[in-house]
Amino acid sequence: MPVLGKKFRPPEAFDQAINGYYQLLPSRFVRLDGKRYLLSNDVGEFLVVGRGQLADYIQKKVPKGSDFYHDLKSKCFLVDGDSNVALDLLALKYRTKARRISQFTALHIFVVSLRCDYTCRYCQVSRQTDDKHAFDMSEATADKALGLVFKSPSPTIKIEFQGGEPLLNFSLIRYIVANATAENIRHKKNLQFVITTNLSLLTDEMLSFCSSHGIFLSTSLDGPEQLHNANRPRPGMDGHKLTVEGIKKAQTALGRDKIGALMTTTEKSLPAARAIIDAYLENGLDSIFLRPLSPYGFAVKTRQAYKYDVDRWFEFYKEGLDYILEINRQGHRFVELYTELVVNKLLSPFSTGYVDLQSPSGAGISAIVYNYDGDVYASDEARMLAEMGDKAFRLGNVHDDGYEDIMLSDTLLDMLESTLSESIPMCTDCGFLPYCGTDPVYHHATQGDMVGNKALSGFCGKNMKIFRHVVLLLEDDPEARETLLGWVRP
Numbered sequence: 380m381p382v383l384g385k386k387f388r389p390p391e392a393f394d395q396a397i398n399g400y401y402q403l404l405p406s407r408f409v410r411l412d413g414k415r416y417l418l419s420n421d422v423g424e425f426l427v428v429g430r431g432q433l434a435d436y437i438q439k440k441v442p443k444g445s446d447f448y449h450d451l452k453s454k455c456f457l458v459d460g461d462s463n464v465a466l467d468l469l470a471l472k473y474r475t476k477a478r479r480i481s482q483f484t485a486l487h488i489f490v491v492s493l494r495c496d497y498t499c500r501y502c503q504v505s506r507q508t509d510d511k512h513a514f515d516m517s518e519a520t521a522d523k524a525l526g527l528v529f530k531s532p533s534p535t536i537k538i539e540f541q542g543g544e545p546l547l548n549f550s551l552i553r554y555i556v557a558n559a560t561a562e563n564i565r566h567k568k569n570l571q572f573v574i575t576t577n578l579s580l581l582t583d584e585m586l587s588f589c590s591s592h593g594i595f596l597s598t599s600l601d602g603p604e605q606l607h608n609a610n611r612p613r614p615g616m617d618g619h620k621l622t623v624e625g626i627k628k629a630q631t632a633l634g635r636d637k638i639g640a641l642m643t644t645t646e647k648s649l650p651a652a653r654a655i656i657d658a659y660l661e662n663g664l665d666s667i668f669l670r671p672l673s674p675y676g677f678a679v680k681t682r683q684a685y686k687y688d689v690d691r692w693f694e695f696y697k698e699g700l701d702y703i704l705e706i707n708r709q710g711h712r713f714v715e716l717y718t719e720l721v722v723n724k725l726l727s728p729f730s731t732g733y734v735d736l737q738s739p740s741g742a743g744i745s746a747i748v749y750n751y752d753g754d755v756y757a758s759d760e761a762r763m764l765a766e767m768g769d770k771a772f773r774l775g776n777v778h779d780d781g782y783e784d785i786m787l788s789d790t791l792l793d794m795l796e797s798t799l800s801e802s803i804p805m806c807t808d809c810g811f812l813p814y815c816g817t818d819p820v821y822h823h824a825t826q827g828d829m830v831g832n833k834a835l836s837g838f839c840g841k842n843m844k845i846f847r848h849v850v851l852l853l854e855d856d857p858e859a860r861e862t863l864l865g866w867v868r869p
């Protein structure tokens with residue numbers, strides 16, 4: 380019999396671990412602070428535990444009948460001789476979380492024009508001047524793209540019009556809405572439309588069309604007048620005035636729930652978190668998305684994307700979220716949308732469908748983009764990258780390729796295979812994995828590789844900080860917890 384080296388304990392030392400009265404179910408953990416860890420499993424159940432509890436759990440020393448044992452068992456972290464349903468329950472929860480994958484692409488983005496009347500320095504889509512009609516989508520291209528839209532098995536189809544400024548090609552929006560609505564009589568999908576617009580060209584006639592077709596509007600408001608106009612210049616520097624007027628007109632004509640706004644964080648925004656949120660409140664908006672700049676388009680050319688790092692952006696986010704929680708405490712419901720997504724990932728049994736927080740990535744299978752020239756891209760960021768000359772995520776063209784060619788293209792299949800977080804170095808061991816995702820376009824753009832080294836990744840750095848912060852708010856701050864629980868969708 381071989382002699383065991385001094386470093387190894389004898390086999391009986393492991394008896395408890397092998398033969399203990401419970402078996403471990405798959406789980407991961409990640410440090411939250413100096414004392415606590417997040418213990419999570421594949422279906423997103425989690426417990427915040429001390430180091431001693433974590434060691435006891437792994438070494439199968441948790442006393443049977445203790446509260447901790449009960450929590451571990453009810454959240455599917457262990458199975459014992461008494462539980463004959465634990466594995467079935469785990470499988471059911473997993474299927475519920477993954478159900479959206481089988482439903483496939485719900486969001487279809489039509490870039491109806493790359494022209495724009497703004498000259499934003501941080502523009503991520505490389506807009507063209509508003510006289511260059513060669514950058515408009517044609518009816519023939521729209522017809523082909525619509526043919527692909529209705530091949531998706533998803534019961535919900537959301538068609539989002541983007542640009543440039545999509546209102547510069549409003550006749551095509553009318554055309555697509557009319558044809559999609561007619562086509563949907565046969566398909567009976569839950570069909571929705573969204574126009575992402577700066578609102579400067581919005582007319583009463585357009586509003587009446589939006590009203591009669593239940594179209595949502597999504598706009599950009601970067602904060603108070605001076606900041607908005609500095610971030611989003613327009614000839615005449617009247618962008619803020621036009622945006623605010625447009626929001627009011629849309630709220631009156633369509634209803635307050637039919638218009639929302641997004642902001643983009645520039646270096647100038649960083650000291651103004653509260654003022655930005657106040658601008659949203661003043662304009663009757665009930666949510667904000669505190670978004671960092673993405674490294675695409677003019678944001679790269681003008682170096683805007685590199686003017687702050689993840690740490691500085693996170694300070695901005697934290698200050699903004701603190702203020703939002705204070706507003707909610709005073710009785711006014713106001714939501715930070717990324718935090719809402721994270722809270723739902725943490726506390727809801729359902730998937731959110733947010734492209735960047737999915738495994739595999741939702742690019743192509745949750746959202747897809749039809750560019751003005753008919754090229755099909757896996758995500759909005761993928762087409763932004765293409766406008767910079769890198770077509771790595773081009774899936775085909777609506778004039779040359781059918782649905783199967785696009786959905787079974789090597790580009791999409793390779794991307795899906797590379798974006799399973801469960802097999803990505805660092806993610807595979809990360810306790811935040813069930814709530815996180817992977818952004819292949821971001822990692823390709825910043826590291827030249829779809830997977831990327833997560834230790835160097837701004838995507839990972841941002842998400843780790845946010846997950847940690849939100850979990851500790853839920854754990855340590857009863858008032859914040861009450862507000863955040865109110866953001867969980869039924």
Ligand code: SF4
Nearest residue numbers: 805806809812815839
């Ligand atoms: S990207 Fe980072 S935070 Fe997300 S699962 Fe991977 S290692 Fe964890």
